[in-house]
Amino acid sequence: MNTKALIPSILSLGLLFQLGVMTVSNAAVIVAATDNSVLIQDGEVIVDANGKRGLSVIDLNGPEPILKASIPLANSLFGPPVNVGITPDERLALIAEAMRPGKGEKRTELVPSNLVHVVNLTTNPPREIAQITVGRQPSGLSIHPKGHMALVANTADNFITILSINRDKVSVSGKVDISGPATHVAIAPDGRSALATMQDDHKVAVLKIDGNTVTNTAQDVPVGLYPFNLDITPNGALAIVNNSGKGGRSDGNANTVTILDLEHDPVHVIDHVTVGDSPEGIAISPTGQIAVVGLLDGGDGPYDAFYYHQRGRIVILGIDGKKVSRLQEITLGGLPEAIAFSPDGRLLLVGNLFDKNIAVLEVNGTEVVDTGRRISLPGQPAALRARPR
Template sequence: MVVGNDEKVVFDAEGNRTFVAPGKDTISIVDITDREAPKILVSFPVMNSIFGPPTNRAITPDERLAIVANSVDWVQDGANWKPAPDNKLYVFDLKASPPKQIATVEVGKQPSGLAINRAGDLALIANRNDKSISVLSIQGNEVKLIDTVTMGDEVASVAITPDGKRALATKFPAHKIALLEINGQKVTDTKHDMPVGLWPYNIGVTPDGKIGISADNGNAGAPDGHVDTVSIIDLESTPPRVIDRVVVGDAPEGFAISPKGDLAVAVLLGGAAVPKSAWFNYTVAEPAIAQGLTPDAISSDIHAVSINTPGYPTLPWVMSKFLNMGLSLEDVVAKATVEPAKVIGRVPGLGTLQVGAPADVAIFDLVDGPVEFVDTRNHKRSGTRKLVPALTVRGGRPFGRPPLPIPFLY
């Protein structure tokens, strides 16, 4: 796995952004052979940016090379710093021990999303500032710029179909997806642009090549509190066309399709790019549940900042919110107990009331009556019932309301 670490952009507890002096960025090569214990093999002191890329790095199918685009340089602006378009593509030899950087290739301005074909001999890079796509050949350890395709609009990302004959590119401010034809190492813009949702930032193609999916950010790369979409493109039709739009949460940006093609994941800025105190957003949760995407696990998010927010992120309160969004009591309880225990491989044992399981039990009263919930964006919802803690048993010993002992005095 290749990880770009941008140390020039910092955020405070409320999510406010500050630009600081460059010089501490790295690109890390991570061994994920043991998924539960990833290991950083080496980190290279080269500039990398969170601006510009939706997916600015890729690994060849044979895991021989990694390429990483640096979308923006860092320039001084009086006493401050600001980003400016860069044009560098770093090449790393992953088979060396340890891995090493072997080349830097100059491409278009602000290289962002990129893709490598299944044959591993061709790479495409979307250059946002240049409004172009760079075409690179990959032969052995040599990565070389061989052509540039003018796109007419700013392009943010690109995906190559499994057969290597076509590619899709997101025209970010034009709200369209461009179709490209690939013949060997010749890439041509077909001029067939497909209208999708607002501000398509990322794009993927299913492993069978039948469907393309764009993540439509909705607000030029930032959350705005409103739901957005992903657009579904039928690649089997002639010409390809948009056949559906699926409502998701606020501002999908990062996007990936599983190797089997049966699952796609969109990372929502309106659920990730929020203040430190944030933990729950109805504009993300409600559309997800409406489409059948319920959480795998339910937990609290208590820390020094969040505990004093209106959202009040204690476990009983989070469970109560999902209960009032339509999940059954049985489902809510399971997602707070046995389901997370399954994820970490602790069933049988944790999360159950089986004989021999640890005697750690939380007992709640289910209280009927009007209740008002609020999330971190101050979205309010009315409910009709809530879970209220009544008793805690730890290691077989009860704690709770008097006359039972208080846990923190034990």
């Protein structure tokens, strides 16, 4: 979600966070970032400087996912719900802190942060081991499949920060300039390219990765209105871009996702699919058969607005080759945005922001069923993420 229309100094409000899945092979944990310092009531954004922020770790080794640990940790609801990442060996978690409450008389205001927090997941409980200074308002981030680097989108700056990862040591190794501020950057499964959503320019930047070097190909691709988030299919053939519209807020109008062909040079748009009011969360299954889009769906609007809905929806999209089509929608809780699949693709976890819980859904091929199971969290799930595919 975005509050650009409400708070001019803030470029984008989103619901960020992450969590994991259950009963999965070769997987140990999922992390979820929670933020109670920002509340959305009757369409208004309220800052509670005393609201707790934290990181929760979900253990996936048993028959059901369980909340293993929660620690205090600064993070932010602002930006798309992908401000966290886990290294492939599940040793570290990186969490971007986009916005933070001000100090003194400005405690009820939000100001851009410039920190990425590093958490060691192998200790009991997990502990923060470093804070890395990056660009202003770090938001969506992705960790390379090989685990040696991460890319961070800085929403208040026109560059992507490059982080080097060497076991427990994380440091800034460089940056790559882009033509506009970005909300998220996604790394392709083969690790050789990345895409960044530039919301104000309504474009996606195409980046090339060669070892430790990241360059801008200068092939910005026009997509839809206010591209806020995206994901890439496991085979690297397609990217699906969420166009949230109206600066990232609900307004009752239907919005689209844009389908990009990544196998063609240059990368280009091959389709648009209508999904609903203000798509924000998106995750593509590890099987590559479906993508799931979370809609704001009016939950962030005034209670008397014609488009207001107390409970939100997710939309399931089928992927057949390069054809993406709408298959199903499921009503869940309040603002169901943060989305993550289990590594085997059999489970889907969706963060219900207002309900402070995670919905557990089962996936059988292209069919998704709500199990009714919920994982309670100590705060509003701002983002969910599993380790890189």
